[in-house]
Amino acid sequence: MFPVLQSSLPYLLQGAVYTIVLSAIVVVFGTILGVGVGVLAAVGGKALRAAVTAYIFVFRGIPVLVVMFLGFYSFPAMGLRLDAYTAVAVSMIVYVAAFVAEATRGAIAAVPAGQLEAAKSLGMRKGMMMREIILPQAMRLLIAPVLNISLMAIKQTSYASIVGAWELSFAAREVVERTLAAFQIFLGVMIIYFVICYPLSLAARALEKRLAFDH
Amino acid sequence: MNPAADLASRGEEIVAINGLRKSFGAIEVLKGIDISVKRGEVVVVLGPSGSGKSTMLRCVNFLETFEQGAITVNGRPVGYKTTGGVRKPVSELENARLREHVGMVFQSYNLFPHRTVLQNVMMGPVKVKGMNAAKARDLAMRLLGKVGMDHKADAYPGRLSGGQQQRVAIARALAMEPSVMLFDEVTSALDPELVGEVLKVMRELAEEGMTMIVVTHEMGFARSVADRVIFMDGGVVVEAGPPADIMANPKTDRFRGFLSRHLSEDG
Amino acid sequence: MEAFIVFFTRYLPAFADGFLITTWVAALAAPTAMIWALVLIIPRLARWKWLTRLVDGYVEIMRNSPLLVQMYLLYFGLPLLGIFWSSIVCGVIAIALQHGAFLSEILRSGIQSLSQRQWEAGSAIGLRRSAVIRLVILPQAFIRVLPALGNQLIVLVKDTSLVSAIGVMDLTLTGKVTIERSGASFEAFIAVAMFYLVLTTVLGLALRVVEVRAARRYG
Numbered sequence: 001m002f003p004v005l006q007s008s009l010p011y012l013l014q015g016a017v018y019t020i021v022l023s024a025i026v027v028v029f030g031t032i033l034g035v036g037v038g039v040l041a042a043v044g045g046k047a048l049r050a051a052v053t054a055y056i057f058v059f060r061g062i063p064v065l066v067v068m069f070l071g072f073y074s075f076p077a078m079g080l081r082l083d084a085y086t087a088v089a090v091s092m093i094v095y096v097a098a099f100v101a102e103a104t105r106g107a108i109a110a111v112p113a114g115q116l117e118a119a120k121s122l123g124m125r126k127g128m129m130m131r132e133i134i135l136p137q138a139m140r141l142l143i144a145p146v147l148n149i150s151l152m153a154i155k156q157t158s159y160a161s162i163v164g165a166w167e168l169s170f171a172a173r174e175v176v177e178r179t180l181a182a183f184q185i186f187l188g189v190m191i192i193y194f195v196i197c198y199p200l201s202l203a204a205r206a207l208e209k210r211l212a213f214d215h
Numbered sequence: 216m217n218p219a220a221d222l223a224s225r226g227e228e229i230v231a232i233n234g235l236r237k238s239f240g241a242i243e244v245l246k247g248i249d250i251s252v253k254r255g256e257v258v259v260v261l262g263p264s265g266s267g268k269s270t271m272l273r274c275v276n277f278l279e280t281f282e283q284g285a286i287t288v289n290g291r292p293v294g295y296k297t298t299g300g301v302r303k304p305v306s307e308l309e310n311a312r313l314r315e316h317v318g319m320v321f322q323s324y325n326l327f328p329h330r331t332v333l334q335n336v337m338m339g340p341v342k343v344k345g346m347n348a349a350k351a352r353d354l355a356m357r358l359l360g361k362v363g364m365d366h367k368a369d370a371y372p373g374r375l376s377g378g379q380q381q382r383v384a385i386a387r388a389l390a391m392e393p394s395v396m397l398f399d400e401v402t403s404a405l406d407p408e409l410v411g412e413v414l415k416v417m418r419e420l421a422e423e424g425m426t427m428i429v430v431t432h433e434m435g436f437a438r439s440v441a442d443r444v445i446f447m448d449g450g451v452v453v454e455a456g457p458p459a460d461i462m463a464n465p466k467t468d469r470f471r472g473f474l475s476r477h478l479s480e481d482g
Numbered sequence: 483m484e485a486f487i488v489f490f491t492r493y494l495p496a497f498a499d500g501f502l503i504t505t506w507v508a509a510l511a512a513p514t515a516m517i518w519a520l521v522l523i524i525p526r527l528a529r530w531k532w533l534t535r536l537v538d539g540y541v542e543i544m545r546n547s548p549l550l551v552q553m554y555l556l557y558f559g560l561p562l563l564g565i566f567w568s569s570i571v572c573g574v575i576a577i578a579l580q581h582g583a584f585l586s587e588i589l590r591s592g593i594q595s596l597s598q599r600q601w602e603a604g605s606a607i608g609l610r611r612s613a614v615i616r617l618v619i620l621p622q623a624f625i626r627v628l629p630a631l632g633n634q635l636i637v638l639v640k641d642t643s644l645v646s647a648i649g650v651m652d653l654t655l656t657g658k659v660t661i662e663r664s665g666a667s668f669e670a671f672i673a674v675a676m677f678y679l680v681l682t683t684v685l686g687l688a689l690r691v692v693e694v695r696a697a698r699r700y701g
Contacts, residue, residue: 112325114321114325115325117278118321118325118326118327120276120311121276121317121318121319121388122314122315122339122342122388122391123311123312123313123339123391124342124343125308126307128342128343132342133327137327137328140329
C-alpha cells in the first residue's frame with residue numbers, strides 16, 4: 001500500500017536507532033548534570049546560586065537549535081574535533097541540564113518547611129538534612145518533570161539533522177529527496193517518533209498523580 | 216544515673232529563658248519573656264492565638280532567631296553566646312548538638328513520608344548520635360510500644376491517622392533521649408476523636424517525670440497535668456502559677472476572659 | 483571582546499533583518515495557534531463525542547512527534563497536492579498546528595479546574611450553555627492558566643528557529659549563513675543567542691506584567 005515507506009523502512013529504523021541512542025545519552029547525562037547543578041545551587045553560597053540562575057536563564061531563553069549550532073561551530077574553535085553527532089549530543093546535554101536544574105530547584109523548594117524543622121529538631125546538620133530528608137523527597141517529586149523534559153529532548157533530537165547529524169529525521173529527508181514521497185515518509189516517521197514518545201508521555205501523566213506525598 | 220545523683224539533680228534548672236525579645240519585621244511578638252523550667256516539671260503555656268506562645272517555644276530550640284535576651288538548656292546557650300559583652304551567633308554545629316537534647320513535637324507531625332514509622336524513630340539515634348542499628352531498633356520498638364504504635368512499625372506515615380502520626384512523632388523525639396520535650400499545639404490539627412490518644416501519651420510521659428513545655432488549648436490537660444501554667448498574651452507573660460491557684464482564681468481580666476471563653480467549649 | 487564588537491557592528495544589518503523575520507514569524511504564529519486552540523476545544527465543550535475523540539487523537543500525535551517533521555510534511559508534501567505555499571506560511575502553519583494543540587490542552591486543564599458550581603450558577607441565572615461557556619467559563623479558565631499560556635508562548639518563540647530548516651532567513655539561518663559565507667567564526671551564534679534571549683526575556687517580562695495585572699484585578 002505504501003511501497004516507498006515499505007522499501008525504505010529498514011533505513012528509517014536504522015535512523016530511529018540513532019535517534020534512540022542520541023536521546024538516551026542526552027537524557028541520562030543531561031539529568032545527571034542538571035540534578036547536580038540544581039543540588040549545588042541549593043547547598044552552595046550566593047555566588048554559586050547566582051551562577052546557576054544565570055545558566056538556567058540563558059539556556060531556557062534560547063532555542064535548542066541555536067545551542068546546537070553554537071556547539072557545532074565553537075567546539076572546533078576550542079580545539080575540539082567532534083563530529084556533528086557528538087557536538088549535538090554535548091550541546092543538548094548542556095541545554096537539557098538547564099531544564100532539569102530548574103526542575104530540581106523547584107522540587108527541593110517543594111519539600112515542606114516542616115520537614116526541615118523536624119530534621120533540625122533531631123539535631124541534624126545541613127549536609128545530612130539534604131541527604132536524608134530533602135533529596136529523597138525531592139527526587140520523587142522530580143520523576144514526572146524529568147520524564148516531560150526527556151520527552152521534549154527526544155523530539156528535539158530531530159533538530160540534529162539540521163546541523164548535519166545523521167538520525168531518523170535526516171534519514172527521512174534523504175529518502176524524500178530521492179523518492180519525493182513526502183507524505184508516506186514523513187507521516188511514517190511521525191508514527192515512529194510517536195511509538196518512541198507515547199509510552200513516556202503516558203508514564204509521565206500517570207506518575208504525576210501517583211508520586212506526590214501526602215504530607 | 217545513680218539515685219543519689221538523681222536526687223541531687225532534682226530541682227536543677229533545665230530551661231532558662233531570660234528577657235527574650237523577638238520581632239517579625241516591625242511587629243514585636245515577644246516583649247521580654249522570663250521562664251525557668253526545672254527538671255521533671257511540666258509547664259503548660261496558654262494564650263490566645265498571636266500571643267507569641269508558639270514563637271517562644273520555637274526559640275527554645277532555635278527554630279526562630281531572637282534579637283534580645285538569652286536562653287539556656289542544661290546550661291548551654293541557645294543560638295547566641297555572649298563573650299566580653301559581645302553577642303555572637305553560635306555555630307551551626309553547636310545548634311545541632313543542642314537540639315539533640317531538646318525534643319520537639321509539631322502541630323503538623325512532620326514525619327518523614329519517605330521512611331517507615333520504625334525508620335522515622337531510628338533516624339535520630341542512628342544518623343545523629345551514631346548508635347548502632349540493632350540497639351537503635353530495640354530503643355525505637357520500645358518507644359513505639361510505649362506510644363502504642365509498635366504494630367505499625369513497618370507502615371509509611373501516609374497510611375496513618377493524624378493521632379497515630381502524632382504518637383509516632385512523640386516517639387521519634389523521645390528516641391533522642393532529650394532533657395526536655397517541647398509540644399507545639401500538637402493536638403490542634405487533629406480530629407476531635409483523636410485528641411484523647413495523644414493527650415494520654417503526654418500524660419504518661421509527665422507521670423514518668425519527663426521535663427515538658429506544652430503549648431496547647433487543652434484546658435483539661437493544663438488543669439490536671441501541669442505543675443505550672445503560664446498565660447501569655449500580647450508577647451508577655453500575664454500570669455503564672457500552679458493550675459489549681461491561677462485557673463481557679465485568675466487575677467487579670469485578660470486571663471479571666473480567656474478562661475471563660477475556653478472553659479465553656481472545653482466542658 | 484574587541485573583535486566581537488567589530489564583528490557585531492559589521493554584521494548588525496543582517497542580524498537586524500533576521501531578528502525582524504523571527505519576530506514576524508512569531509507574531510503570525512502566536513495568534514494563529516491561539517485561535518486554533520480555541521477551535522480545538524469546541525467539540526469538547528459542545529459535547530460532540532466523536533469529534534472530541536478525533537481532537538484528542540490529534541493532540542496526542544502533535545505532543546508525541548517533533549515539530550520539525552510536521553513542518554517538513556507541510557513544506558515537502560503540499561506541493562505534491564498542487565499547493566504552493568511560501569516557506570514562511572508553511573512554517574507559521576506548522577507551528578500553529580502544534581502549539582495550538584499544546585495551548586488547547588492548557589485551556590482544557592483550566593476549564594477542568596473550575597468548580598462545577600460555576601456551570602450551575604451560570605445556568606441558574608438563565609444563561610444557555612453556550613452563553614455560560616462564553617461569559618462564565620472561558621474568561622475564568624483563561625485567567626487561571628495565564629502563566630502556563632505565557633510559558634507556552636515563549637516555547638513558541640524559540641520554536642520559530644525551526645523555520646530556518648525550510649529556508650526562511652530568520653535569525654538562526656542568518657547566523658549559519660554568516661558563518662558559512664563570510665567565514666565569520668562561532669561568535670556569530672553568540673550574537674544570535676543574545677538576540678533570542680532579548681526577545682524571550684522581553685516577552686517574558688511583558689507576560690509577567692499581564693499576569694500580575696490579571697491577578698490583581700481578578701485574584
